[in-house]
Amino acid sequence: MPIYNLYMGCSVPANYPNYEAAMMKVAETYDIQLEYMEGVGCCGSPNLRAIDYLGWLTINARTLAIAEKNGHDIVTPCNGCFGSLKDVYHFLKHDAGYRKKVNDILKKDDLEFKGTITPRHFVEALYTDIGVEEIGKKITKPLDGVGIAIHYGCHLLRPIDVTEFRPEYLNQLVQATGASVIEYPLWKQCCGATVLPVDENLAIRLARDKLKSMKESGAEFIAVVCPACGNQLDLQQLGLKESYGEEFNLPVLLYPQILGLALGMTEEDVGLSMNRVPADSILNHLTG
Amino acid sequence: MTEMEEQSGPPTTLIDPIDMSKLDTKFREQIKSMPNSEELSACFACSTCTAACPIANIWQYKPHQLIRMIILGMKEEVLSSSEIWLCLTCYQCQERCPQKVRVTDIFFDCKNLAAEEGKVPSNIIGLGKELLEKGQLYTVTADWEREDLGLEPAVPGLSVEAVKTILKETRTNKLVEGGE
Numbered sequence: 001m002p003i004y005n006l007y008m009g010c011s012v013p014a015n016y017p018n019y020e021a022a023m024m025k026v027a028e029t030y031d032i033q034l035e036y037m038e039g040v041g042c043c044g045s046p047n048l049r050a051i052d053y054l055g056w057l058t059i060n061a062r063t064l065a066i067a068e069k070n071g072h073d074i075v076t077p078c079n080g081c082f083g084s085l086k087d088v089y090h091f092l093k094h095d096a097g098y099r100k101k102v103n104d105i106l107k108k109d110d111l112e113f114k115g116t117i118t119p120r121h122f123v124e125a126l127y128t129d130i131g132v133e134e135i136g137k138k139i140t141k142p143l144d145g146v147g148i149a150i151h152y153g154c155h156l157l158r159p160i161d162v163t164e165f166r167p168e169y170l171n172q173l174v175q176a177t178g179a180s181v182i183e184y185p186l187w188k189q190c191c192g193a194t195v196l197p198v199d200e201n202l203a204i205r206l207a208r209d210k211l212k213s214m215k216e217s218g219a220e221f222i223a224v225v226c227p228a229c230g231n232q233l234d235l236q237q238l239g240l241k242e243s244y245g246e247e248f249n250l251p252v253l254l255y256p257q258i259l260g261l262a263l264g265m266t267e268e269d270v271g272l273s274m275n276r277v278p279a280d281s282i283l284n285h286l287t288g
Numbered sequence: 289m290t291e292m293e294e295q296s297g298p299p300t301t302l303i304d305p306i307d308m309s310k311l312d313t314k315f316r317e318q319i320k321s322m323p324n325s326e327e328l329s330a331c332f333a334c335s336t337c338t339a340a341c342p343i344a345n346i347w348q349y350k351p352h353q354l355i356r357m358i359i360l361g362m363k364e365e366v367l368s369s370s371e372i373w374l375c376l377t378c379y380q381c382q383e384r385c386p387q388k389v390r391v392t393d394i395f396f397d398c399k400n401l402a403a404e405e406g407k408v409p410s411n412i413i414g415l416g417k418e419l420l421e422k423g424q425l426y427t428v429t430a431d432w433e434r435e436d437l438g439l440e441p442a443v444p445g446l447s448v449e450a451v452k453t454i455l456k457e458t459r460t461n462k463l464v465e466g467g468e
Contacts, residue, residue, distance in 0.1 A: 013434070013443040014426035021437035036444035041451040042424035046377045047415045048460070050399040051408055053323065055458035059451050091323060098323070105454065158379030159390070189342050190378035197411040198373050202343065206376070209342075271437050 002129050005067040005074045006034040007119070009081035010042045011227040018271025019227065022256035023077050023122055025270070029138055029263055030130050034075065040066060043084040046155075046194055054101065060088035061102045064119065065111040074119040077256075079226035083155030083163070085119035090162045121156060123225050123255055127169040135176045140264045142178030146285040148258070149182045149219035149250075150174060151210065151233060153226040154190050173255065174223055177262040178287070184217035186210050193228035207236040211248045221282060222252045230254060234276040251279035261286060311361035319358050322400070324393035331355045337381035337391045347371045351381050351391055358394070367402040373409050403459060406466055413467045416460045423448025 012020050027034045040063045049056040063085060067074045076082050092099045093115040103112050126135065156165050171181045192206030211233065214222060224230045234252035241247050257270040261282065272279055319325050335352040338344045344351060349371050357366050366372070372395050381391040402408065408416075418425055424446075428434065431441035455461060 008443055008446075010424035010426040013439075013446075014428045017434045017437050017439055020434075021439055024439070038445040039447040039450065040445060041448045042419065044419060044451070045415070045425060046396075047412055048419060049396055050373075051403040051412060051416055051463060052455065052459040053396070053400050055455045055460050058454050058458070062450060062454070095323070105457070109450070154376070154378040154380075158383050159392070160383060188380065190376040190380075192376070194377050195374055197415060198409050202346075202374065206342065274433070 001031045001033055002125070003033040003035065003072050004120075004125065005037045005070065005072050005117075007037050007040060007063060007067075007074045007076040007081060007085070009076060009078045011080065012077050016227045016230065016254065016274075018274040019077055019230075019254040019256065022254060022260045022265075022270040025265060026126075026256045026259050026263065030126075030134070032125070032130065035072075037063070037066060037074070043078075043081045045080050045084065047197065049084070049087075054098075056084065057088055057092065057098060058102050058105050060084050061092055061113040062106055062109070062111060064089055064115075064117065065106055065113045067117050067119075068112075068114055071117065073117050073125070075122045075125045076119065077122045077225070077254075078228075079121070079153040079155040080228055082119065082121045086164075087162055089115065089119055121165065121225065123170055123173060124165055127173055132172045132176050135173065135259070139177065139262045141262055141286040141288045143258070143262060143282075144285045144287050145178065145180050146221065146282075147182040147219050148174055148179045148221045148223050148253075149184055149214040149217065150187070150223045151191060151214075151229055152187070153224065153229045156225065157188070170223075170225065170255070174258065177258050179221075179258065179285075182214070182217050182219040184213045184219065186213035189213075191229045191232035193232045196232075203232065204236055204239065207232045208240060208246075211237065211240075211250060215248050215250060219250060221258075221279075222250050223255050223258060224252055225255050237277050249277065251275060251277045251282065253279055253282065258282070306360065306362070310364070312363040313361045315361045315363040315366075316359050318401070319394060319397055322397035324390040325397055327387065327389045328355070328394060329359065330387040331359065331385075331389050332387060334386065336384050336386060337389075340380040340384045342378065342380065343374065343376065347374070354398075355389065355391060355394065358398070366398055367405060367407060372398045372402065373412070400459075403463060406463070408463060408467075410467065413463055416455075417464045417467075420452060420455050420460055420464050423451040 192203035196203040260270040337351040
């Protein structure tokens, strides 16, 4: 039974408890032990990295150092947290000068970053440590081949030398549920979440481009693995409908919700009613 | 064919020359001493970064131009540009750079230098304030939703104090105080 330090960050627990609940239930099904980390807070997001590099390094190094104490890898369901933790981990492993600066601050709390555990995204841990074949074995209600477009999210994929995540991982995980992965031209493009505080209009344009590209390629649903990306693609659809009468009707599901339903969980188990664009039509695609 | 207009003086300038006296020749070294900027000088201005950027078409200064401006020493223009704050941090430019210039990371360095000079958009300062005062960007308000899903109403293990304490000693505090 693999054991991990579960790092939730702030967005998933506050805005996407359905993601958290579905992830916990999926983990239970595969005998994955997720232990909520003690004494940790927010990762600061790329916004903190932009204005206060040392502060951003230190709060994330602190999270990594706490995990090092029990020796288990960190997993997180959020691309933002994953990006911050993985970037800090990678940078401090290679930069002795900053490592010393950060450890001097952490010393007060009797903590030290050594780089002995790895921060990972929940879906990467599923892919690598459980494996697509094992995942498939427990599926009792496979999807009927319905077309799902995957939005991976920038900070899961890039920079590749830091994230070490390959899009195939998520493709195979989605296919394991019985769904078809829809390829679309703008698959690599950003959802716009990062510029939301600086230029909301630009953020909406980016989300719209993405939705348009998915729709035109024949997708019926969208799979995401990040609360910020989820927010952009799901919530902005309501805004586009209200402001311009433009309807995409592309329900956005967090990956553990899709897997959970295929594992026989109920729509209440995975909190389907919380998805903004009504997503219950996914139930019509479950077989078995 | 249209008739040529009668010219009364010499032709207009196509490109305004850079005023050499306004360049800060140390800017390049300053950026190069910051995280992940070692490869800055390897840029050969191929503009692959600009081709990869999903929003370069609405930028006055394109990504490859910003890199060139850093190398030339156009510190004031780079640090005052809106472009560095509009960067999506999607890393498409950095991923495709044939010279391994970490373009997105370099823009993060530029933003930190701009922050050191107090040039930060007010909404970003607002996020810094949230982190400083609450220790997180989002706080659980609808705890009944969590309970309905079988989760603990409060996030287990959450501690916001350490984030607040750390950021009180770093630049976030200075920026938030300066903005008030």
